[in-house]
Amino acid sequence: MKIAIIGYGKMGKIIDEISQSRGHEVVARLKETPTTENLNNADVAIEFSNPEVAFENIKTCLENKIPVICGTTGWLDKKPEIERLALENNTPFLYGSNFSLGVNLFFALNENLAKLMSNINEYSVQLEEIHHIHKKDAPSGTAISIAEGIIENSKYEAWKLDETRDKELGIFAIREDEVPGTHSVFYRSEVDEIEIKHTAFNRNGFALGAVIAAEWIVDKKGIFSMKDVLGL
Template sequence: MKIALVGYGKMGKIIEHLALAKNHEIVAKLSETPTLENLNSPDVVIEFSNPEVAFNNIKFCLEQNIPVICGTTGWLDQKPEIEKIAEENKTAFLYGSNFSLGVNLFFALNEKLAQMMSPFKDYSCQLEEIHHTQKKDAPSGTAISLAEGIIRNSDFNAWKLDETQDENLGIFAIRENEVPGTHSVFYKSEVDEIEIKHTAFNRNGFALGAITAAEWIQGKTGNFTMKDVLELN
């Protein structure tokens, strides 16, 4: 594939290294706004930029009928508009709060556990995420995805940054140096606690997942998630 990287920070550089190892071609490495000239006619765009510019980056690429794989979090209030643009332009858009195979299996496990725990009202639920201090959004997109998975399968109706209270599922967001990403879900009663946890050791899993999604999306139209790529639906 010809891949354009929109956003060339730490993730972009890892994606470049791993994509080249898989014999893909990197035709653009952009830290600036994408244009027809600087994108260099890619087969797919992989977008890992900043919340402030993600919407405009994705919108432009989709309007040029270029499929987009997006891993930027913190802009999701505008996601429905992006999905509409993808449909109108008969191209493809795939958003992932986290592209790691392990995390996407963790998402499925989280939903299953939420279903199992829902009848047992003695247990309270709490989420916790830990990331590096350079992460610009809190809570993480991964934590939000976990929270939404629990909400769909429980009596919670919203999440909030803080301790769980009534129908609001709590998320603690912690920032520490050099932590790629750790996510935990706790169910606690007066007598015991159940915990499931995913710990990323480095960013390679995220990058490989994004490349896998880019390979998978070729020739498709519509809006997708990593569940579609991994056939976890």
């Protein structure tokens, strides 16, 4: 495949290395806004930029009928518009709050545990996420996805940054050193605690998942997620 990487920071460079190691050609390494010219007829774009520019980056790619794999978080208020544009242009779009294969398996585990616990009133739930001090959004997109998985399968109606209260599911967002990403879900009662946890050791897992998603999405049409890629 010919891949355009949009957002050439730490993640972009790892995506570049993994793409080439899997036999793909990186035809664009963009720190600037993509255009018809600098996208260089890519087969797919992998977008890991900043919340402020993600919408325009994705929009340009879709208008040029280039499929997009997007891992940028913090812009999701505009996601419905992007999905509409993808369908209008008959061009596939896949957003992932986290492309790690392990995290996506964790999402499925989290939803199943929420179903099991939904009628057991002795337990309350608390989420915690820890990331490096450079991360711009809080809570993380991954934590929001975890919270949404619980809300869909429990009594909770919304999430908030803070401690869990009544029907509001709490998320503690901690920024610490150079932590790539740690996410924990705690079910606590007066007598015990159940915890599920995912710890990323580095960014390579995120990058590999994004490249696998890019390989999967070519020649498809529609709106997708990593659940589709992994068959979950």
